[in-house]
Amino acid sequence: MDFLKYINPGIESINPYEAGKSIEEVMEKYNLEDIVKLASNENNSGPSPRALKVIKYFKDLHIYPDGDAIKLKTKISEVENIDSEQIIIGNGSNEILEIISKTFLSSNTESIFSKHAFIVYKLVSKVCGSKFHEIDTCDWGHDLDKFLEKINDKTRLIFIANPNNPTGTYLSHKNIIDFLNKVPKQVLVVIDLAYFEYVTANDYVKTSEILNKFNNVLFTKSFSKIHGLSALRIGYGFGNKSLIEIMNRVRQPFNVNALAQKAAIESLSDKNYIEESISQNTKERLYLCESLSSIGVEYIPSQGNFICINTKITGKNVFESLLKKGVIVRPIDIYEMPTYIRVSVGNRNENNIFIEKLEEILF
Numbered sequence: 100m101d102f103l104k105y106i107n108p109g110i111e112s113i114n115p116y117e118a119g120k121s122i123e124e125v126m127e128k129y130n131l132e133d134i135v136k137l138a139s140n141e142n143n144s145g146p147s148p149r150a151l152k153v154i155k156y157f158k159d160l161h162i163y164p165d166g167d168a169i170k171l172k173t174k175i176s177e178v179e180n181i182d183s184e185q186i187i188i189g190n191g192s193n194e195i196l197e198i199i200s201k202t203f204l205s206s207n208t209e210s211i212f213s214k215h216a217f218i219v220y221k222l223v224s225k226v227c228g229s230k231f232h233e234i235d236t237c238d239w240g241h242d243l244d245k246f247l248e249k250i251n252d253k254t255r256l257i258f259i260a261n262p263n264n265p266t267g268t269y270l271s272h273k274n275i276i277d278f279l280n281k282v283p284k285q286v287l288v289v290i291d292l293a294y295f296e297y298v299t300a301n302d303y304v305k306t307s308e309i310l311n312k313f314n315n316v317l318f319t320k321s322f323s324k325i326h327g328l329s330a331l332r333i334g335y336g337f338g339n340k341s342l343i344e345i346m347n348r349v350r351q352p353f354n355v356n357a358l359a360q361k362a363a364i365e366s367l368s369d370k371n372y373i374e375e376s377i378s379q380n381t382k383e384r385l386y387l388c389e390s391l392s393s394i395g396v397e398y399i400p401s402q403g404n405f406i407c408i409n410t411k412i413t414g415k416n417v418f419e420s421l422l423k424k425g426v427i428v429r430p431i432d433i434y435e436m437p438t439y440i441r442v443s444v445g446n447r448n449e450n451n452i453f454i455e456k457l458e459e460i461l462f
C-alpha cells in the first residue's frame with residue numbers, strides 16, 4: 100500500500116489512545132458478574148435526574164441540532180459571567196483541544212506541556228505535525244518556570260491541566276497569574292479545567308479575573324466528569340471573542356448533538372446535584388486517602404476525582420490482577436509512571452472493594 104508512505108508527518112509515531120476497559124469486556128473476559136469501574140474519572144452517581152428526564156422525552160432525532168448551540172451558550176454565559184461570543188462548544192472538551200491545535204499548530208510550530216499531563220496534548224500536537232516539549236514535573240505538578248525556559252518564537256500553545264490528570268496536582272490562582280505575567284503575549288495558554296469542580300483548595304483559579312487581565316488564555320471545561328454526561332460527548336472552551344470567532348471557523352457544523360446540548364443545560368441548572376456530587380467526592384477522596392495510608396500505600400495528594408497510587412511494583416501487573424478480581428483502574432505507564440495506577444474516586448462500597456483487592460495483591 101504505497102499511499103501509506105504519505106501519511107502526514109507526526110502521525111507515524113502516534114499510539115492510538117487507549118480508553119479504559121469497558122465493564123462488558125471485563126465481565127466477559129474474566130467470567131465475572133460484578134465489576135467495579137474506577138478507570139475513567141466518571142461520576143459514578145450518574146447524570147443529573149433533570150438531564151436524564153430531558154433525554155427520555157426527546158423525539159426530534161430527525162432534525163439537525165442547533166449548530167450554534169445558542170441556548171446552551173446563553174446558560175454557560177450566565178454561569179461563567181461572560182458573553183456568549185466568548186464560548187465555543189465541543190464534542191467533548193477533547194474537541195476543543197483539537198480545534199485549538201488545528202488553529203495554531205503546524206510543522207513549523209512548538210507546543211509545551213508537562214511530561215505527566217493529559218495525553219491528548221501530545222496527540223493533537225503530533226497530528227498537527229508540531230514539535231512539542233514535555234516538561235519534567237516538580238513534586239508531580241507542572242513546573243511553570245521550566246515551561247518558561249522552553250518558550251521561543253515558534254511556541255504557539257502551552258497546555259496546562261488544572262487539576263492535572265493523571266497526577267491530581269493543582270496550581271493556585273497566584274501560580275497561574277505569575278506565570279501568565281511572564282508568558283509572551285503571542286503565546287496562547289490553554290488551561291484545561293476538566294476537573295475544576297472537585298477542587299477544594301481555597302486558592303484555586305478565578306477564571307473571570309484571569310480573562311479580564313489576559314487575552315492569550317483559553318479555558319476548557321467538560322461535561323464528562325462531574326456532570327456525568329461522558330456518553331453524550333460535550334464540553335466547551337471560553338476566552339477572548341476574537342479567538343473564539345477564529346476557532347469557530349475550524350469547528351465542524353453540527354459538531355454537538357441536540358441531546359447533549361439539552362442535557363448540558365439541565366445539568367448546569369441542577370445545582371443540588373452538582374453540590375451533592377462535590378461533597379460525595381470530597382468525602383470519598385479523603386476516605387480513599389486515609390484507607391491507602393492505613394494499609395501503607397503511597398499516593399499523590401489529589402484535587403480531582405481520582406488518585407495516583409504508587410504500587411512500587413509494575414503498575415500494569417497490578418492493573419491486570421485487579422481486573423481479574425473485578426476492579427477496573429488505569430495503569431499509567433503511558434504517562435511515564437510505570438509503578439503507578441490511577442483510581443477514580445467511587446462510592447463507599449466501590450472504594451472498599453478496591454482497597455480490599457489492592458491489599459490482597461500488594462501484601
Ligand SMILES: Cc1ncc(COP(=O)(O)O)c(C=O)c1O
Nearest residue numbers: 191192193217264293321323334
Ligand atoms: C484533563 C482532561 N482534559 C480533558 C479531558 C477530555 O474530556 P471530554 O472530552 O470527555 O470532555 C479529559 C478526559 O479524561 C481530561 O482528563
